[in-house]
Amino acid sequence: NAGVTQTPKFQVLKTGQSMTLQCAQDMNHEYMSWYRQDPGMGLRLIHYSVGAGITDQGEVPNGYNVSRSTTEDFPLRLLSAAPSQTSVYFCASSYPSGRADNEQFFGPGTRLTVL
């Protein structure tokens, strides 16, 4: 199993550009989430999904869109990049709460710089 994979590993954007961060998992997990990591802030939840076709906002959703058309994939879209979105982005997946202990499986991260 590849686990949770993320592409690209690094990306540089100009202000106003759009892009999609890809996330895929092959563990048949129903839950998937996106977090961003900023120095001194820990990781903060952007959006999450409890299954195909169902998404919800986390703590810092502004400027980001998500969709979940399949169990395996959970892309994160930046519609108009801003310097404040410079961060490291982590995707995670897990079993539904109640089936397991809420352990999240994390991808390797995408380092995004917005100029």
Add this chain to the structure above:
Amino acid sequence: AQSVTQLGSHVSVSEGALVLLRCNYSSSVPPYLFWYVQYPNQGLQLLLKYTSAATLVKGINGFEAEFKKSETSFHLTKPSAHMSDAAEYFCAVSERGYSTLTFGKGTMLLVSP
């Protein structure tokens, strides 16, 4: 809403000394608790987790943590620090019924020879 507080953004120890990283949480019910480690320019690695089976939890690399409900704490310890333990450590909480995590702001562990 649940929250996690990690006391000390930086902790410095000498090699061979005790490591103690503090974590306090707020939650209306006993949650699931996790410690993750992040080495420079790498992703997150799970050190250990508390899921109510036992209050003293042993993890990888000689780390352990004790869940104390009365103190709402889940401090991470290691008896003897190694240079290779230098990294950033994150405490995280997840409420039962939710499969997302709330993280603390992290503690950078510095180990000197």
